[in-house]
Amino acid sequence: MTPLLWKDYQKEVPDNHYFFVRSCIRQTFFPGAEAALLDILRNSLGLDVFEDRRHTTCTGIAYHCDLVPLETIMTVIARQLSLMTEAGYRHLLVSCVTSFGIYLEMLDMWQHHPEMLEQTREALWKSTRRSFELPVALVHTSDLVYHLRKPIADRSPHRLVDKSTQRALRVVDHVGCHYAKIFPAGGFGGAEFPSVLSGLAETFGGEMVDYPERRHCCGFGFRHYLLQENRGYSLSNSRIKFESMEAFAPDLILTNCPGCNMFLDRWQYTLAEMSGKTYDREGKGIPVLSHEELAALMLGRDPWTLGLQMHQVQLEPLLDKIGIVYQARQKYSMLAGAASLPGEPSVLKVSFQ
């Protein structure tokens, strides 16, 4: 009965009219990415994506660290929804996989415990005099990019192919745990057969690699990372993933969660410092891109405007393979004038031109 199962994991994604909420980590570590995504959606594809500047963090990080009680996070989520209701939208577009998981969880809880929903309405009313409606559709930005992959690919001047050899680039994907492991029906392909990233990469002509530890956690794990004593545990988990993908010599790691994007990128540096090992053949590390970064690059956006200089593993080798032309000198020239060059790692190879 496999087809039925697959049907369960197909997701309805509305074509237009979204209320957008941002991701804390993406904002902080990859600030260009969200701007690029909004620019693509609004200007390249002409969608109506509304953003209310009054929205806040979903408190997901604190929630997963057991720092925020359930009532608080429910009220915060309710406030976001009230902003959406106030703006007249019914489709919520979430930029962060953890936030996405939080929204799914709260909606699920309210569905099974209507009294909690009532309590939340009351708490929100008492604290802010606001009321809210539940969203009709809850969509992660990777869902939307996946949904729009064909129009994006049609507009794209590039393909995920080595320009000099015409070899399809090998892509390993990492779908964040909270995307579909908690609520498999909430994402494309569920937890077992995640297709949200692989479908995107294949549309661009890349070759997907189903490596053994594909479904393993990136190692973030919130409280595991956030307490320094536990950080080795986080790192060990990331290492399992890298060891597993190493044999396939991937050209690119594709992620949909900003947290995963950061960990799979930054931990390559840390592991290289600790063990002297990198997981590519040239010692430069495996480039990591999130779905919207990939879409923006494919659509010909400038890498440095996109903020790719914020990545630890340098992306120039990948850009060269795809054949994206970039201004090497522009990489570190910021709005406020040229910044000083970052320090050089002792193992991971980088080049500053």
Next chain:
Amino acid sequence: MPKPDFGFAFAPNRALDLSAPLLPEVQVVLETEPSIRACMACGQCAAVCTAGAFTPLAFYRLVLQLRGGDVAAVGERARHCMLCGKCQMTCPRGVNIRNAVLLMAALAPPKP
């Protein structure tokens, strides 16, 4: 550039990689004392072990670890054995445990 101190470290991978070939030193042990292969991990050896009353020595676990390639740990642990032979007397599969332990103990790095 000196390596930074991160204040934490990664744990070695716990997964067994059975697709990797047996280490040559493990192969030597198994070929020199082929009866090790007859072990079915029933635990009789560990149950009667004289040293096992004081330290987590258990021959059947040494066999499992040896086959898993955890050579250094096997060698270190095998050195706790007193060679009294009680386990060999009761082993239902007739494993030459004393000889096996002597061979295993030689796998550990030499004593300083």
Next chain:
Amino acid sequence: MNASEYLPKDEVAIIGGGPAGMQTALALSERGFSVRIYEQKEQLGGHLKGWHHLFPHGVAASDLLGQLKEQVLARAVPLHLGQSVDRLQKVGAGWVLWQGERPLGRAGVVVLANGFALFDARRKEEYGYGLYPSVLTAADLEAVFRKEQPWPFGSDRMAPQVGFVHCVGSRDLKCGSPHCSKLCCVTAVKQAMAVKSLFPEAQVYCFYMDLRMHGLEYEELYRKAQVDYGVRFIRGRLSEAAPGQGKRLHVKAEDTLQGRPLHLQLDMLVLMSGMVPAFLLEQQERAVFLKEPVFGSGFVPVQGLLAAGSVVQQEGLFASGACKGPATLPEVFADAAAVAREVEQYLKSLKAVAHA
């Protein structure tokens, strides 16, 4: 005198009056052959006499035995009780049965159905059988169930601690029995459940190496023992039994799944003695000797894969039931039917030759 003419060709002698012997006798008798049973004890039944109830359904052993005996009596199968055959002499196409220097009878075909013996648990001295009264074998426990023997702990004990040791004298090269006796696992489960039903407060432990629940509904029984009866299964071998507090036994074992040694005070320790050959078949050209088994000697060998019970290199000699290796009662009954068919074919082929 031509000996082959003298011998009653169509007569079948069955050695052993246990379930295998009785069932083979019935199957042959139904096919119209004249059959005789030679049983060394004064009563029919073999090991079945000593069992209390049977796995997996808990049928009373005496009921089954009663039914079998009734059928044997109804068929008027001649019984030679208290007669122990120790030598079979080949004369012409048939056999002469001997007890020492005394001929017991003649037959065209002999079916061996002397079954198995239970491993002598005293050979594993470290378990203290014969030394501590609270150490029993599975057969002893059946006798306790049948109220022929008292419980080894006082009647004041409402919550006895009971341990079962699997594979005693099975899968043990040192004891000369490398084979798996295959039904001790389910017997232990059955007995553990029986103990739990008699003493609901009891703590029952099974110490096993592997659990081999090969038969129909055995796995279900195992699950039932775990879930409904709360029997605790511990993967690990017992090292030794020593006197503990009061009348209790102190046992040590290794819990191999936890990788840790464990200690336990027990009121009763039951050893699941394995099935070993009851006799040794020493084949010579014109005679077959049924001898006391020696160290490491095997069960009765049968020819190839297709034969159910034709004994290797002995024309007109068949074997039925557990003398060929550990077998459950249903297996013994199925085997008896197969052996009977083979005996029939053999006798028909003899007739065909005689006519030709």
Next chain:
Amino acid sequence: MEKSAWFVWPFMLGFMFALVVLLLRYLWWLRSLWRRPSSRLLSRMFSKHSLLAVREIFSEGLLHLRIYKRNRRLGFMHMSLALGWFMMIVGGKFETWFHSGQFLHGTWYAVFFRYFEPQTAGGWAGTFWLHYMDLGLLLVLTGLALAIMKRIRKRILGIHSSTRHTLVNRVALTFLWMIFPLRLVAEALTFGQHGGGGFLTGSLGRCCFSSGMLAGLELPLWWAYSLSLGAFFVVLPFSRYLHIPTEMALIFLRHWGLRAAEDLQPEKALQAFEIHACSACGLCLDVCPAIKDHPFQSAYFLRALRSGKGWESLASTCLSCGACEEACPINLGLEKLRTAARGKIHEKHHAVYSYLPTVAPVETSRVDVLLFTGCMGRLKPATTKALKDLFEEAGLTWVHLDEQESICCGRPLSLAGRAGEASALREHNRNLIQGQQARMLVTTCPICLKQFRDDYGLELPVYHHSEMLWYCLRAGRLKREKGTACFSYHDPCELGRKSACYQAPRELLQSCGTLLPLEREQADALCCGNSLGALSLSLSERQALTSRTLKVLEVSGAQSIVTSCPLCQHNLARQSRLPVRDLAEVLAVTGLPEQHGQRTAALAAVQEL
């Protein structure tokens, strides 16, 4: 010396060669002593010890009395070869002295004396020397005939197996066998041509070689004699015949107080002499319990050590039962050599016992007996229980030292050649024992017994329980009535051969029943197959040995097999058809009459279940 003497050169060259090589090899072996002479050695050198050594060389090197005691025919063979040759060497010296009046001559002069002086007459004394030399030759020739017979049919000499030789040894053997027949023929021809001679050579010469036609053969025959002698001497230092001079050197070195090293050094000091002193007489073969299955007997083991190849497997499969050492006519330290070899194989093994708990000193009242049952004792609860019952009966107080937890005595490590590693275990047990006040230490395990006695340096006496029970019986503390039971007794290697305890168990058994004589017992007893000495012997090989031992023990009339070692009992009991019990169990069960009845009834009740 008018005659041509060129033919003496092959002998002389060979002899000188052997002498030089021997000297060099011995000096090399003794290099450490050469550099640092021990005062003990020097002081013993010029004392009665040298005389004792000479006596032993006489009794063992020449007369071979120990071989003779074990096997008369074989002993006679060795004796006639060695003594005959010795007689001729000594006699030759005296004869030439007597005839020429001067003592010093070239070595060849005595060897070929008959050629140079065929007609020497010297009255009755001259005749004596002629007959004396012939007697020596006859003795050697008799030995040679026996040796040839042994090669063809060894049963004639009362042995079942003889060593298989390497090529060098066969070459040496051929030359050795040629020497004396050639000498006989050469001398007989010379006497036949020139007259004279003793009862053997003279008579042979007169009857067969007096024809003038044979005169031309005289010189070639002496050439052949000299050549075979010379060739033998050239091969000697590289063949097993090196044992002839080496055995003598070994006897001296031993008497001068040199001891074999604990670790394997096959080219150094006493060990080198021991390894090269083996004549491969084959006595170790016949007594070995594994002779039909494994070629690890000492003769082969020493040969492998000499060649430096293949000794590892021979050392680790051997049972170390001690039967070969017991039989060895030159008392080689074979067990020590074997454990040294095992230690060499496993030199990378380093034990770590830092986990052992420290022994807290205990204040206890004085008891009669400290009981130590050892590792194996834990698997034999019946023995321990029986022994405690017997203590009660004899009115003895005791403390069971290792009732709660036991630590290995260390002997299994020693048997594996890692004696040094066992020091932590010995230390632990020593503390445990010394903390107690007792009259004696009793062990139920002969392996522990040997270790406690030899290596612990304890102040209190150590007994095996069989010895201790025997003392109780003799002191009247235990009383037994002779019953109808018939036993066969298995001598454990570690108790019998290694600890020389044969009498105590026998008298104990005879006190309560009948002890049956066995085909092989006491010092000749077979190993049960479960010895801790063997490291790499497989289970099936062990079980084959056990069945062989059981065949000896299952004599007709025996109702049970009795032994006094937990290992032997465990091993025999699993394979035996007869019940196998420990001595203590037998004694406890066959206790006082009323107890006897109760116990057998109780046992019978349990067995009937």
